[in-house]
Amino acid sequence: MSEQFYSDARLYDRLFPGGDQAADFYRAEADRQGGCVLELGCGTGHKLIPIASDGHPCMGLELSPDMLAEAQRKADERGVEVEWVQGDMREFDLGRTFDLVFIAANSLLHLHDAEDLVACFRSARRHLAPGARLVFDVFNPNVRMLAQADGVRRRRDALSYVDPDRGVVHVDVAETYDAAAQVTRGKWYFSTDSEADFVVAPLDIRSIFPQELPLLLSRGGLRVVERFGDWSRAPFTADAALQLCICEPD
Template identity: 25%
Template sequence: MNNNLEEYSDPVSYDIENDDYTGELNLLTEWAIQQGGPIIDLACGTGRMTIPLAQKGFELIGVDLHAGMLERAKKKVNDLNEQIEWLQQDCTVLQLDQKSPFIFMVGNSFQHFHSNEQQNLVLRSINNHLEKDGIFIFGTRFPNADELLQPSTEEYWKTYTDTVESKKVDVYTISNYDPLEQIQHYTTIRKYLDKGNVVDERKTNISLRYTYPKEMERLLSENGLDILHAYEDWKKSPLSKDGYEMIYVCRKK
């Protein structure tokens, strides 16, 4: 996972770009009500989902490998009077002193585990920390042709406003897919604009593993997890060949 950390080197900018997205919250809340806490948010980052769930009255533990992201998360809750436990740990070798009825991993973080061994390790680690009949929910990008066969030349992705630097940012990506490893290598280019002119350009690299649905079924089963639901989005649409995500709701066997 470590070669992917440069994408998270600036937690403040990460929040500006991503914090507004709350698409997972309704489904997570539904299961939080059913399962109770303590709820564990794995690869929690700056608390994008940890904090809103805590604000709904649930007991949350946020776990991440990246110290800077956790520091940012702690700063965000300082003024909110929310009690969240933040832990810096590797998800493949979790060592928490308690089990949970509900664990989740959002933001497609599962794709950071590149090898079969890493995928097994993280799922076993999760299973070990789930209570009997505990629920694990996670999402990952669906490996359809549009997703995998993205151009290896610079392609426009989106625009957002950096409120700290008061500049618009155009985001571009360059993609190269390795079918043998099932890993997409991305370069993300952020071009900072002032009066329409590019005044700064920042590049980050990230590599993401893609897993196919049948592969995922076997992977989860072999690591002690039954699939209760498989969706193509966080609104609970059934998984289809035209989707862009795979959302799994699993129960410990």
């Protein structure tokens, strides 16, 4: 887990403001499945609040209380009712089932150990109603990019954003890749021209390779029924940036 990185929910939303294609995809999946929706690792509700606004009963589970508080504020602002629950996606019991369970925006990759991933899949499966599906997206690991994670601090211009109090915030990232653990270990530095490194936060993200993913799911009692390579539902290929998986109980 990388709790420190998610301790400032508004910083997170400014850093990652997009995701409209992903939100539209999950809204379409909710409409296709109908019924109740559960998002694991729901963050500040960027994807779940629009689904709730479409009329679906929704619940969001999130480990970070700060992220949940911001999600509640945003839902209240839009006049949307969502049930927010603090919990760990590895082990939870909500006492009910859902017609769609989804895990968006690489949230699954905060689970680094294979057993943690399997535990998450098992918990998700227990919450699937008859005919329900688990849907999630994770990046497709690029070995060349992983090999370039050399620990050198570099500016990520594409991640710069405007803070209403501080002005333009620049983001530097230094990463190394732990091949044995399949984890990219990073440190993110947030600075302005007048205030260097006002936030320094670790962020460790696992890689799940395409061949191991079905095996992990199988141990969790699930199987992949469809795997896409982008939000337009293009077929998954070796050079796809995304693994977008539709799963059902095995």
